[in-house]
Amino acid sequence: xxxxAPDHARLFTPGTSFSYEDGLTGTISVVExxxxxxxxxxxxxxxxxxxxxxxxIEPFTAEAPPGRYAVxxxxxxxxxxxxxxGPHPHTRVAAVCLTVRDAPAVSWELALLxxxxxAELGEDEFYGYGVDAGTGCFYDAxxxxxxxxxxxxxxxxxxxxxxxGHGPGVFMAEGENSHNLAGFTSGWGDGAYPTWIxxxxxxxxxxxxTDFFVARV
Numbered sequence: 001x002x003x004x005a006p007d008h009a010r011l012f013t014p015g016t017s018f019s020y021e022d023g024l025t026g027t028i029s030v031v032e033x034x035x036x037x038x039x040x041x042x043x044x045x046x047x048x049x050x051x052x053x054x055x056x057i058e059p060f061t062a063e064a065p066p067g068r069y070a071v072x073x074x075x076x077x078x079x080x081x082x083x084x085x086g087p088h089p090h091t092r093v094a095a096v097c098l099t100v101r102d103a104p105a106v107s108w109e110l111a112l113l114x115x116x117x118x119a120e121l122g123e124d125e126f127y128g129y130g131v132d133a134g135t136g137c138f139y140d141a142x143x144x145x146x147x148x149x150x151x152x153x154x155x156x157x158x159x160x161x162x163x164x165g166h167g168p169g170v171f172m173a174e175g176e177n178s179h180n181l182a183g184f185t186s187g188w189g190d191g192a193y194p195t196w197i198x199x200x201x202x203x204x205x206x207x208x209x210t211d212f213f214v215a216r217v
Contacts, residue, residue, distance in 0.1 A: 002121040005108035010217040026076040033071040034172035042141035049133035059141040071182040088166040094214035101206040105198025128194040139181040146175030187212025
């Protein structure tokens with residue numbers, strides 16, 4: 001069967017801890033990324049430094065009601081026992097949640113693009129988006145052309161990314177015509193990562209969650 005969703009409740013609970021077999025431990029904190037504008041409700045997730053503005057990425061088939069929605073990141077602070085502490089904590093973005101409806105999610109499913117079929121996935125397989133520049137994002141499909149210069153390493157997304165510094169790797173970029181983008185570093189870096197859809201007891205969509213495979217909860 002396809003990969004199962006992570007434990008969202010634990011993943012976004014401050015203080016949740018986990019460990020790796022090599023002794024590395026992590027503790028979760030929840031960071032506010034910002035409020036994302038979804039004028040059409042058609043959500044796109046991708047590596048913005050590779051695909052934003054390319055016209056190559058389609059929005060998920062599941063749509064949110066148009067509006068503005070909070071984006072939060074589950075950030076893991078990692079510690080290796082016995083290691084000398086550095087000047088800055090070692091943090092990684094473990095997952096990011098775009099909350100559409102303030103209700104508990106009781107079921108989870110993979111967010112799909114047009115033409116993708118869950119029945120075609122093998123054991124522990126998933127659909128996800130590729131990351132080649134260590135960064136992911138959420139934005140509305142109508143905003144795809146609102147960030148000129150991204151492909152040339154300039155413009156609003158690059159400027160926003162440069163403000164991250166040593167803090168948690170999250171940022172908001174303001175584009176043209178009131179569009180914006182929620183960006184975040186992608187866990188351990190490049191790879192492919194799934195986005196999950198949560199639904200409440202009535203089947204209504206509650207959130208989109210991208211998991212970067214950092215937290216073992």
